[in-house]
Amino acid sequence: MGEIREVRQSDAPRASVTVSAGGARPTLLPRKRRRRDRHSRKKVAFFHYAYYDVAFQFFVEHVLDADYVRLPRPTRRTLEIGSEHSTDYVCAPFKHILGGYVEALEAGANVLVQFTGFCRLTYYGELQEMILRDMGYDDFEMLNFSMVADHPFKDYVSYCKRVVNPSLSVPKGVANMVALLRMVELLDAYNDYYLANAGFEVEPGSFERAREAFFDDMRCATGRSEINQAYRHGMDVLRGLPVNKPAHPVRVGLTGEFYTAIDPISNLELEKKLLSMHVELHRAVNLTNRILHYSEENTRRSIADYVSYEMGPTSSLTIASAKRYMEEGFDGVVHSKSSGCTPEIDCMPVLQRLSRDFHVPTLFLSFDSQTSDTGLDTRLEAFYDMISMRKGRTL
């Protein structure tokens, strides 16, 4: 005894892990790259992400100077493809994005864009590229910003040039990048007004139609002044729509994970469902508040009684926004996440404590590829009944 015997199930080669010095080895096998045709432009596609599709199009057409492949509206098939080729336990956004990529490649895209993030998202681009190549889609390049994350600006430029367009003009691209940031701000500002008022429209569907028209206008914008003009016109139209808003409407604040809380396809049209119950909605979690105007230190300062450390990509913002909603006297807070999202699970005990301290009910929703509409409807209806009855009693 005392001897450690190795038990092997089969003679198949075994995986091994070694640590070697130097830079990271590429996970993908080296491939022969197709020779570039000087006269063809790259066709670039993003994944589906709420209304930011409009901004992605501007980025491709005016910053990268390439063709944009606009994805069709995701359907159940998109998610089925995504789920089929993902591990079961990966978060739902991975599946949505992967399904979207397959549809993009079917639509003729040859460059796919993936962002870098503060959670597992950082690895998703590489993993998704491997999965797509295994599926047999080989004629595409990945513009995966994780590859140049934390690099100096010139690396971003050379990466974009290498993958998409070697002749892209840097001065023009930078000017348009500034315009793009403005566009994202305006899209979010427009959406904030939409969420606060669409629940009280007099003519059903009028807000939705106005919003679609606004997005179409934005898509046509080619520069900063046209972006501003589209926004001014869109807001004029939106403000002119008749609404029937009570003096004290039921107000709900939305918060949660960065993909699921924002993307209507992922959260089964949560916002639309709440708006149809005549609720004023606010959602502080958006690109403007998390990326463009964000200070982790100051955000965490505002929740210092509850949080000492940064816990993940949007944890501080999730908690800070929920706290602000509660301080402002909202009737309820809805927290949505993809199931298994660890950073957001960590937020839940804090939100429960906030909920107890401020006496504002919080509804926790978890979405995965199996989540059904019926269960969500029941929970939302019950939540609405609860907060509106409570409001009726206290007013």
Next chain:
Amino acid sequence: MTAGTPSRKRAFLGVDTGSISTKGVVIDEGGKILARSYLWTEGAPTNAARRVVDELASQLDRDRYEVVSVGTTGSARRLVGAMLGAQVIKNEITAHAVGTTFLHPDVRTILEIGGQDSKIILVENGVAVDYAMNTLCAAGTGSFLSSQAHRLGVEVEQFGDIAATSKHPANIAARCTVFAESDLVHKLQVGYEKNDVIAGLCRAVATNYLNNVGKGKKIQAPVVFQGGVSKNSGVVRAFEDELGMEVLVDPDGHLMGAFGAALLAADTPAAERRTFSWDVDDFEFRTREVVCGRCANHCEVVCVYKDDELIDSWGNRCERGAVRPKAR
């Protein structure tokens, strides 16, 4: 049918169609229960609702009372609501909260374990302020208990009495239905007494509920326990031991959803009220599932027919899949 004579008093019908059982009550304007019915759904909600309505009709003195509005709740609320022409179709959480706070105005916590779901509702000053529902797993719900009763060869109704005879309840892992079942089999195979296993099962239902549904919720007295499982005195005792406080079980606790639906129906404005004609037996109700082929989403649209006339449909995500009844 007969027009409402002014001498008849107004009454309200509430039907709660759950996964396992279908409940119905008729109440008068003061909230007193005039007729009650409790039947197994047996997988056929329309049929069960029809039988419930028949049973209520036989109990109710229809010369004295006239049902002027109908409320439905439970997982088949929409279907049964379309069938009965309900004025109010409410989710079961609201119905339970409304029903319970009417009977127990001072209640702070409502524990509810039904056939396939379980929920907790926290109440402050007679208004629900927080709730939670089990999400995916059916562990510790009524259907789990009845399937285990079947395995043990006893009626689920006897669980409470059998559990009371146990001195040393077995420790059963009830985190997951599958694990609980294998643990239960294991305990029986190694020679535990049946009554100890049953008592352990009741205990496991209570702890599992408090650890999952009740997680992070502050449970304060008075506590009311309802839903089908509240009829099981073994689980009630287990809750009392776990919480260290008295747990109230209303004799009509299993009807609370239907009672709440009837109360909500009583709140409908006079303009929407319509005399209920008790004629569901005269019609045939059919449902048909249509898969919308207008995009790749393939929404499953459910159409409800009364004889051959379409009366309602749902399930479509967008306007393109909308199937509307013909305007009458």
